[in-house]
Amino acid sequence: MTTPIQVVQWGLGAMGSGMARLLRQKDGIEIVAAFDRDANKIGQDLGAFLGGEKNGVLIQAPPLTEADGPEAGRPAGKWPQRADLVLLATSSFTREVAPQIKEALRQGLNVISIAEEMAYPYAREEGLAREIDQEAGSRGVSVLGTGINPGFVLDTLVLALTGPCLEVKKIKATRINDLSPFGPTVMRTQGVGTTVDEFAAGLASGAIVGHVGFRESIHLIAKALGWRLERIEEQRSPIVAKVRRETPYVKVEPGQVAGCRHTAVGYVGGEAKIELIHPQQVLPQVEGAETGDYIEISGKPSLNLMIKPEIPGGLGTMAMAVNMIPQVLAARPGLLSMAELPLPSALLGDVREILKWRKGE
C-alpha cells in the first residue's frame, strides 16, 4: 500500500496530546514531527511522552515564523522532509496562530487548527483571513478551523438541521455543559467561585471571557444561509449558585458564581434571527438544569433537536480535528470552513482508503 498520510502535530497541551494519541490509533496515518514550546517536553520521544511505545520522533521547539522576527535567537524545530498536514493546537486566537499557519503553508502543508477564532476567521480578522486564503490558494493546499464549539454544535449541526427546511424564520441553539472536569484556568476565565462583584470586575477587566466562538458561529451560519448579518449583541451574566456546588478544583457556596451565562444574538433585517446560548458552569444538574445540546429551528418545518447529555467538549474537539483530515486533504485549495467541506465522520478504517474515496479515485 501507499505511504501513510504524514501529519505534523504542533502543540502538545491537553488537546494536542489527545489528538496525537488518537492519530496513533488510526491506520494509514502517522506523526512525522511534533512541536511544542514547553522546554520540559522538548527532546522527549513523542510516543513515550504520550504514554505509549517510543516512536523515534523527538519533540522539538516550534519552527521559526514571521512572529519571531528576522533575528530570532531561540532554538527552532526543523520541518520534516515530507508531510501532508499540520494539526495545530497552540492558541484560541487567529492573531496568534496566523504566523504558524502561514509558515506551514510556505512548507506546502495543509493545516487544521482548533483555534476557536479560526472556525470562521473572517468574523474578527478579515485581513488575516484573506492573507491565509491567498497563501493557501497559491500553494495549492487547504486550511480549516474546527472543534466541538465553534466547529460543530452551534454552527455545523445548526446548518445541517436547516437542510430539510423550506423556510427558516429563526434559529435558537443552546449548549448546557458541566465544567467540572476542567482545571483552574477554565474556572478563572468563566468566573467560577467568584463573588458577584468580582465577576463584574472580571468581565470589565477581560479576565472573565465566557465563550470564545459566538461571533464565528453566527457569521458562518449567516454566510452559508445567505442572510445579511447586521450586528451581533452579546451578553455575559453570572450564574449565581442557590446551593453549594463542589468539584475537585473549586468550591462554590450559595450566593457565589457557578459560571458564566453567555448569549449572542445575530440580527438580520432588524430581527433577532440567530440566538446562541451557552451557559458554562460547574454542576448545573444540582439545580435541575439538564446538560445537553439543543437546537430549535422555527420555519417550515419547525424542528427540535436534542443531544443529551451534551457532546463532551474535550474529546469532541480532538476527534473533530483528526476526523476532518481526509476532507481537508481532498478539498479545493484555500481557507475553508466546516460549512464548505463534507460533513465530519469518524475514521474507523484505513485513512488512505477513506481519502482515496473522498478524492473520487
Place this chain on the structure above:
Amino acid sequence: MTTPIQVVQWGLGAMGSGMARLLRQKDGIEIVAAFDRDANKIGQDLGAFLGGEKNGVLIQAPPLTEADGPEAGRPAGKWPQRADLVLLATSSFTREVAPQIKEALRQGLNVISIAEEMAYPYAREEGLAREIDQEAGSRGVSVLGTGINPGFVLDTLVLALTGPCLEVKKIKATRINDLSPFGPTVMRTQGVGTTVDEFAAGLASGAIVGHVGFRESIHLIAKALGWRLERIEEQRSPIVAKVRRETPYVKVEPGQVAGCRHTAVGYVGGEAKIELIHPQQVLPQVEGAETGDYIEISGKPSLNLMIKPEIPGGLGTMAMAVNMIPQVLAARPGLLSMAELPLPSALLGDVREILKWRKGE
C-alpha cells in the same frame, strides 16, 4: 447581476411539484423547463399548474432517453437552450432513472435525483452507478441522490454525529413516523389496514415493500467510516393495532395491521454494527409511541440524538433536493453522495451569491 441559476424540473408529482414551488420562492434561480409524462399536465403553463402566476414555461412530455429505443414514436419534450441542473423526481429506482440521468448528462447538465436508490446507487446497481459516474466525469458535471430518508436522517445525520467520536462501536438509528397524511398508494405498500395473513402474503408477493433505502444508507455509512460491510439482514413484520386507528384514508381495527416494522442490520467483522429501524404506520401516538428521529452512537464518547417530532418526510425531501443545488454546482465532477458533499443548509438569500461563496470566488 449575473443570469439566474437555471433549473429543469423533471417530474411534477407531489414531490416534484413541491420542489418546483419552492424553487419559485428562491432568489437567483429559475425554472427554464418542466417535464412530466401525465398527458393532463402536458401543455399547461407551469406557473399556473403550480397554483401561482403564469411563467411562460409550458409543461412538456419527457425528452427521449435510451429507454425509448431508437424508433420512439411518442411526443418528446425539448431541452432548453441553456440550463445548469436537472431536478429529477420521477421514480424510486436507479434502473428507472438511470436513462433519464444519462440523457441529462449528455446535455451537459448536473443532476439531483430524489430516487431513494440513488442516495447510494453502488449498493444495488454498481454497474449503472459506475456508468453514471463516468459519464458525469467526462462531461464535467455532478450527480447527487438525496432526500429525507435515505439522504438525511438515517445516513447523513448519523455520519455527522460520528464526527466528534474517537471510536465508534455500534450505531443504532430509529425513525418513527406517522403515515396519516399519505394516501392509498403508501397505505398499500406498507400494508396498512390488512389482516396479518394478508400482510404476510403481501410481503411474499412484493406488494408490501416497507422502506426503500436501508441498503443505501448502510452502504454509505460503512463506506464513509471505512468499515468493510459483510452483509445486511433485513426484517419486515406487521405492526398489529391494539386499538382502533382511523385516518381520512384508512380504518384499522384492533388486530389489523397499522403498518410495517422494517429493520436492517449491517455486519462488519461478524458484528452487528449498523442497526437501522424504521416502523412506518398510521397514528403510532395512539398506542404511546412518540414519533421522532433517534440516533445512538456507542463509542467514545457515546452520543444520543433526538429530533421530536420526526422531520416531516415530504417537506424534508423537497427541501433537501432544492437546498443541495449550490453544493452540487460547486462539486467535483462525477457521481457523488451526501457524505462527499458539504452539509445541506437552507437557501435563504440569493442562490447565486451562496454558489459564488461555495466556489471560493
